[in-house]
Amino acid sequence: MNKRNLIAFAFLTVVGVFLIFSTFMMHPFGDPNEQAMDQYIIDNTVDETGANNGVTAVVFDYRGFDTLGEATVLFTAVAGVILVFRRLKK
Amino acid sequence: MIANIPYVAVAVLIIIGLYTVIFRKNLIKMLIGITIIQSGVNLFLVSLGYREGGIAPIFTSVPNTDSAMMYPVPQALTLTSIVIGVAVLALMLSFIVHMYRHTKSLDVRQFGGDDQ
Amino acid sequence: MKGMSTIVKTTANISFPFILIYGLYLIAHGHLTPGGGFQGGAVVASGLVLMLVAYNTEWISKRIKESHLSIFESLGALSFVILAFLGIIFGTAFFSNFLVGTETLFGGIPLNGAADINTGGIIPLMNFAVGLKVIAGLFAIVYIMAHFISKKEEKIA
Numbered sequence: 001m002n003k004r005n006l007i008a009f010a011f012l013t014v015v016g017v018f019l020i021f022s023t024f025m026m027h028p029f030g031d032p033n034e035q036a037m038d039q040y041i042i043d044n045t046v047d048e049t050g051a052n053n054g055v056t057a058v059v060f061d062y063r064g065f066d067t068l069g070e071a072t073v074l075f076t077a078v079a080g081v082i083l084v085f086r087r088l089k090k
Numbered sequence: 091m092i093a094n095i096p097y098v099a100v101a102v103l104i105i106i107g108l109y110t111v112i113f114r115k116n117l118i119k120m121l122i123g124i125t126i127i128q129s130g131v132n133l134f135l136v137s138l139g140y141r142e143g144g145i146a147p148i149f150t151s152v153p154n155t156d157s158a159m160m161y162p163v164p165q166a167l168t169l170t171s172i173v174i175g176v177a178v179l180a181l182m183l184s185f186i187v188h189m190y191r192h193t194k195s196l197d198v199r200q201f202g203g204d205d206q
Numbered sequence: 207m208k209g210m211s212t213i214v215k216t217t218a219n220i221s222f223p224f225i226l227i228y229g230l231y232l233i234a235h236g237h238l239t240p241g242g243g244f245q246g247g248a249v250v251a252s253g254l255v256l257m258l259v260a261y262n263t264e265w266i267s268k269r270i271k272e273s274h275l276s277i278f279e280s281l282g283a284l285s286f287v288i289l290a291f292l293g294i295i296f297g298t299a300f301f302s303n304f305l306v307g308t309e310t311l312f313g314g315i316p317l318n319g320a321a322d323i324n325t326g327g328i329i330p331l332m333n334f335a336v337g338l339k340v341i342a343g344l345f346a347i348v349y350i351m352a353h354f355i356s357k358k359e360e361k362i363a
Binding site for chain 1: 093094095096097098100104105108109112113137138139140141142147148149150159161162163165166167169170173174177178179180181182184185188205
């Protein structure tokens with residue numbers, strides 16, 4: 001093992017120990033803390049948005065800006081792929 | 091400790107993905123490692139809103155019990171993360187095809203550096 | 207890319223309309239059941255890729271051109287942004303839901319669990335815009351790569 005492989009292995013060990021050690025410190029699975037924002041969304045979705053689906057109401061109405069950013073990222077990716085393959089056709 | 095198994099699975103997935111990105115020299119294998127890291131992060135995000143004995147946050151024909159509903163915000167953020175993962179994967183693949191056409195090899199050691 | 211045998215072509219012919227209808231159902235009922243724009247768009251794009259794999263690329267490229275896909279994707283993204291801007295004119299803020307509670311299209315508030323499709327405000331319209339965008343975008347990525355491979359094959363052979 002040369003020097004580069006040794007440093008990489010040490011780095012991977014440190015990150016791995018840190019990740020596994022921190023799963024013991026998280027709150028138990030299935031028992032989260034009380035979230036005021038989510039409780040408000042569950043109580044007031046049907047009256048304010050008129051939709052029966054909680055997840056769609058959050059994606060398109062309460063957090064519409066994130067969906068706008070994601071649509072931009074998808075558009076940019078398709079434009080990038082078409083750009084890369086256009087020059088190779090000739 | 092036995093109830094925290096989804097978080098341990100996330101840690102194992104991220105370690106496997108990091109190992110593949112650092113120690114492999116083929117370009118396609120590094121791409122698969124990046125996808126494994128993305129899957130681990132998505133699993134972590136979606137398992138943050140689970141409530142034991144709860145039902146899905148859909149209000150159509152909800153059963154008449156007093157069970158709690160799960161939180162809908164982590165599921166919405168995971169949806170965005172999956173779509174962004176697909177977009178990044180498509181762009182990386184097109185660059186790999188471009189690089190292969192010019193240099194005829196998929197080794198990552200040919201690009202720069204003075205050692206090996 | 208070359209096509210496949212006759213059995214694969216017949217099976218793709220039979221199952222393509224069902225995949226299309228299932229994906230469009232997921233897009234249209236996104237505000238009542240689990241689903242929505244992104245999920246239904248991915249299903250329809252998978253059905254289109256099934257047709258691309260079963261037949262050879264020239265058969266598909268005579269019927270769907272690259273400019274059609276560009277127009278569809280731009281239409282979807284533009285109508286999404288225009289719907290957000292209409293919230294300023296008719297409502298109070300950017301992205302506000304100005305169709306809930308009115309008597310026009312898609313106004314209506316469900317009560318006691320059951321609901322018909324005439325509810326939801328501007329959420330079904332946004333589902334259609336995002337679904338169109340995702341269908342055209344995901345199919346364009348696979349179509350461009352397949353076109354490039356088929357051009358390279360006929361240059362070598």
